[in-house]
Amino acid sequence: MTETATVIETDxxxxxxxxxxxxxxxxxxxxxxxxxxxxxDQNPRxxxxxxxxxxxxxxxxxxxLETLDAWHMNAGTAIHDIHISQAGGFGRTVITREEQCVEALGYVMRYRDLASALDARLNENLILDASTVLATRMERNGALVTLLRQGVEMQIRTQLIVHAEGAPTESADIRTFDYHQHAVLAEVRPQPAHQQRAWERFTADGPLALLPLGADYSVVFTVPPEKADALMAMDDRAFLGALQQQFGSRLRFTHTSPRAHFPLKLRLRRELCAEREVWIGNAAQTLHPVSGQGFNLGIRDAWExxxxxxxxxSADPGDAHTLQAYAQHRRIDRTGSAAFTDGIVRVFSNDFTPLRIARGLGLLALDLCPPARKFVAGRMIWGAREI
Ligand SMILES: Cc1cc2nc3c(=O)[nH]c(=O)nc-3n(C[C@H](O)[C@H](O)[C@H](O)COP(=O)(O)OP(=O)(O)OC[C@H]3O[C@@H](n4cnc5c(N)ncnc54)[C@H](O)[C@@H]3O)c2cc1C
Incomplete structure (x- = not known):
């Protein structure tokens, strides 16, 4: 490699x-x-x-986020209750904030508002944007990262690399399960108004979630890949019709935003740390969005x-004992959250009659049994802390 002009030193x-x-x-x-x-970051700020x-x-x-002074007060819509049901089968339950004795069961916020509130708290010099990592080499007391920024090669010498670059590409270190589902996203206007109610409706195609966001619902419409292509190709009217059919007649949908879609896979990194490296957030585990665990788990990774x-x-942030203790400490939360999410997708995303009956009984039990409802609500309100 040719000698590079700049070497940045960091910890x-x-x-x-x-x-x-x-x-x-x-x-x-x-x-x-x-x-x-x-x-x-590889992208511009x-x-x-x-x-x-x-x-x-x-x-x-x-x-x-409040502790970090990064809670975007005006951008979050509070969820007051969640209606859970399955299409084509009996059983349903409603989880309410009153029963759980909290101000809100959760909040819905656009990714961009969440990110901009965090970004606003960071010093401009702290982020090296539009940078591509070319190589990483471990040295005796640190790591040397070579990157390309605006056509110029640079090097960073650091004691610890934290990987927070989101969903990883497939490799031997990652356990991957393809759900053969895509999430089609849109914001739709309901009639009557949503009154802060979220809906989780399980269908044979996959879960359909409606999350209150401002006056609209943020829709996560999970379907097999070929149906996702069809939904993406539809005009607004046809899309609203397809959504209406999947959801049922309790609400009417009148307008929709443009749509986007994401393929859904479970990706679990086997080891959370290596020599002077540690993985957090989606880089450590990428989950199905069904129960809204991904970022909530990722922020706990960052915090811990x-x-x-x-x-x-140790004064050395790359100290192996510190990293291993961190990995050990995160084990229950990450495997529990992954198992909870994966279990819901597998049990609910099919049309197998005995399972549909079992699901109905499960929802009925949830409806009749406050402690079971408290467990599910606890996962949503607190994450692993409840457990
Ligand atoms: C449809 C959908 C709905 C979801 N709903 C919810 C929900 O309701 N609740 C919830 O908690 N979670 C949800 N999630 C999950 C949530 O979006 C993620 O868990 C969260 O975004 C993870 O944050 P992150 O910072 O780890 O990764 P990301 O948000 O993916 O950010 C990664 C960053 O790394 C940068 N980057 C990527 N590659 C590189 C590279 N090679 N070099 C340098 N930089 C790089 C990217 O530009 C980006 O800035 C949902 C996910 C999807 C797909």
Whole structure:
């Protein structure tokens, strides 16, 4: 390799300035970390404004964001109750904020509003945007990362690399399961108004979620890939008709935004850390969006890693014991969240009659049994803390 002009020295390099990477940087700074921190992203800063997702955020996530002064007060729509049912079968239940004694079961916020609130708290010099990592080499006391930025090769010497670059490509380190489902996203106007109610409707194609967002519903319409292509190709009227058919007649949908779609796979990294490297957020585990666990889990990764680095015995952030202790500490939360989400998708996404009856009985039991409802609600409101 030719000699490069610039070598940047840092202590913690976070690759991926998405919401999880930014949360980690903020939590470290707020915790008074003596380490130098640098965030690197392949995209220009602010690219998140084009992201079409809306996320259901748990009450616990709101509390963490508030602690970081990064809760976007005006952008979140509170969920007051959640109606859960299955198409073509009996059984349904409603989880309410009154029963769970909380102000809201969760909040719905656009990804771009979440990201911009975090970004606004970060110093401009902290992020190296539009940068592509070309190579990483481990050295005796650190790692050397070579990258390309605006046609110029640069190097970063760091003691720890945190991978927060979102869903990984397939590799031997990742366990992947393809759900053969795509999420088609849109924002639609309901009639009558939603009154802060979210709907989770399980259909043979996959789950259909309606999340209150401003005056609209953010729709996550999960279907097999070929149906997703058809939904994407429809004009607005036909799309609203297809949505109406899948949802039923309890509400009418009158307008829709343009649509976007995401293929859905479960991706679980086997080991959370390696020599001077650690993985968090979607880079560590990418889940099906059905129960809105992904970012809520990712923010807990960032929070716990910041705590581990701030309270670790070693001054070296790449210390193997600190990283291994972090990985061990995250095991129950990540495997529990992945199993919970994966279980829901597998049990609910089919039209097998005995399973439909079992599902109906399950929903009925949930409806009749407050402690079971409290367990499900706890996952949504707090994440693993409830468990
Ligand atoms: C349809 C859908 C609905 C969802 N709904 C919910 C929900 O309701 N609730 C919830 O909690 N979660 C939800 N999720 C999951 C949630 O979006 C993710 O868990 C969350 O975005 C993960 O954040 P992250 O920062 O880890 O990764 P990302 O948001 O993917 O950010 C990764 C960042 O890394 C950058 N990057 C990528 N590759 C590189 C590279 N090679 N080098 C440098 N930078 C790189 C990207 O530009 C980006 O800025 C949903 C996901 C989908 C697809």
């Amino acid at each position: 913690i390099l976070i690759i991926g300035a998405g919401p999880v990477g930014m949360t980690l940087a903020l939590a470290l700074m707020q915790g008074g970390s003596p380490q130098r921190i640098l965030l690197l 602010g690219s998140y404004t084009k992201d079409p997702r809306a996320l259901a955020l748990s009450h616990g996530t709101r509390q963490l 890693l910041a705590n581990a680095l701030l309270s670790g015995d």
